Amino acid sequence: MSLYAYCLGDDIKLEMIGSSGVAEAPVYLIDTRGLAAVVSDFDGAMVPVNRGAVLSHERVVASILAATTPLPFRFGTLVSQEKLESYVESNFEKLLLQLNRVRGSVEMSVKIIWRPEKKDDEGAERASIVSAETGPGSRFLMAKRRELEESESLKEHGEEIASWLASIVECCVRESVVQVRPGGSLALSAAHLVERHRLEEYRHRVSAGLAERIALRFLTSGPWPPYSFCDLSG
Amino acid sequence: MTDILDDFDENELSLLETFDHVLSRGLVISGQITISVAGVDLIYLGLNVLLSSVETIKEILLSREEAHAEISAIGSAANQLQKPE
Numbered sequence: 001m002s003l004y005a006y007c008l009g010d011d012i013k014l015e016m017i018g019s020s021g022v023a024e025a026p027v028y029l030i031d032t033r034g035l036a037a038v039v040s041d042f043d044g045a046m047v048p049v050n051r052g053a054v055l056s057h058e059r060v061v062a063s064i065l066a067a068t069t070p071l072p073f074r075f076g077t078l079v080s081q082e083k084l085e086s087y088v089e090s091n092f093e094k095l096l097l098q099l100n101r102v103r104g105s106v107e108m109s110v111k112i113i114w115r116p117e118k119k120d121d122e123g124a125e126r127a128s129i130v131s132a133e134t135g136p137g138s139r140f141l142m143a144k145r146r147e148l149e150e151s152e153s154l155k156e157h158g159e160e161i162a163s164w165l166a167s168i169v170e171c172c173v174r175e176s177v178v179q180v181r182p183g184g185s186l187a188l189s190a191a192h193l194v195e196r197h198r199l200e201e202y203r204h205r206v207s208a209g210l211a212e213r214i215a216l217r218f219l220t221s222g223p224w225p226p227y228s229f230c231d232l233s234g
Numbered sequence: 235m236t237d238i239l240d241d242f243d244e245n246e247l248s249l250l251e252t253f254d255h256v257l258s259r260g261l262v263i264s265g266q267i268t269i270s271v272a273g274v275d276l277i278y279l280g281l282n283v284l285l286s287s288v289e290t291i292k293e294i295l296l297s298r299e300e301a302h303a304e305i306s307a308i309g310s311a312a313n314q315l316q317k318p319e
Contacts, residue, residue: 005263049257051249058252074260087263109251221251227259 002078003030004042006060007070007225008088010099012036018063022047022056030081032088035095038064039084047076065225069102071095072225094232102230105174105193106223108202112161112188113217114154155180158187161216165190168209172198177228187216191228199223 004022014029021027021040029036038060047053054075061072079087088095134142158180165188166176175193194202210218 008261054253054256055249057256072256072260074258074262075256077261077263079263083263107255109255219247219251221248224255225260227255230259230261232261 002042002044003039003081003084004047005073005077005079005084006038006040006057007064007072008035008037008095009064009068009070010035010096011068012038012064012070013067016064016067017060018066019059020056021060022053024056027060030084032085033092035088035092037084037088038070042078045078047078049076061225065106065223069099069105070225071098071102071230072227074227091232098230098232101175102193102226104197105195105226106199107226107228108192108194108199108206108222109220109224110165110188110190110192110206111186111219112165112190113219114187154187161188161213162190164213165209168205169202172202172205175229193226193229194223196223 004025006021006027012029017027017038019027022042023040025040025042027038027040030039031037040060057075061070064070162178162180166178169176169192173192173194177191179189181187192202206220210220
């Protein structure tokens with residue numbers, strides 16, 4: 001039997017937990033030097049990645065977020081009680097620093113997706129003429145060059161969007177974690193740590209900003225527990 | 235012209251965002267992460283396109299493989315990746 005760990009904090013109370021845990025298990029607290037870890041019992045060696053388990057994890061953490069800001073564990077954290085207590089003991093100061101870092105704040109997420117653009121007909125025509133006149137080696141190198149140019153252009157565009165987004169929200173964001181071109185169709189993925197009393201202002205500023213950039217698609221979400229602001233390595 | 239977000243309704247996007255947050259971020263207790271790819275449902279596979287979290291799972295599994303040499307378990311789980319729940 002392992003413990004499934006959801007989150008921890010220094011002011012979590014059992015009555016804040018409004019939901020059963022993964023596999024419908026009852027959720028309880030384990031206190032180590034005043035830091036309470038929210039856990040449930042888990043029978044098995046692995047947690048399946050499926051909708052039910054992920055939503056159960058998120059519901060437990062979200063119910064606590066409604067009352068206070070915890071440090072969330074990554075989904076799927078299975079641990080023995082001894083290991084958990086040892087983890088809290090050995091990282092006690094760092095965990096307190098992280099809790100103070102996020103106290104009174106929540107994470108808000110902005111993802112910006114490239115809109116598919118129309119192909120440049122003139123460019124395509126030019127490329128086909130060149131293709132007919134050159135050998136396979138030259139065509140390969142030219143394709144590579146076009147690929148690099150496009151990549152460089154997208155990178156510059158992503159960085160410009162990141163600067164623009166930062167300028168919009170800087171007055172109401174405590175910290176940011178921003179990835180430019182993290183992969184796929186994403187131009188940018190940003191996590192903002194926003195104090196609860198500034199959430200309305202943040203939402204208003206982001207909404208107004210979105211209207212300025214109709215050429216982009218935005219995916220905004222939150223409030224989340226501070227998943228992106230739980231780095232103990234620093 | 236279609237947009238990648240047009241493929242998802244609001245509930246699906248909300249679920250994708252939840253997956254993205256809980257799977258790739260948060261406190262990690264070294265050596266204790268155990269995630270199975272068996273039973274991954276189809277909407278989760280959509281993350282590969284939109285949110286890249288499948289890459290995170292692969293990284294976690296690789297770390298686990300290195301740490302525990304559980305190659306056979308990984309292979310078995312990977313074989314089930316295509317199966318919906």
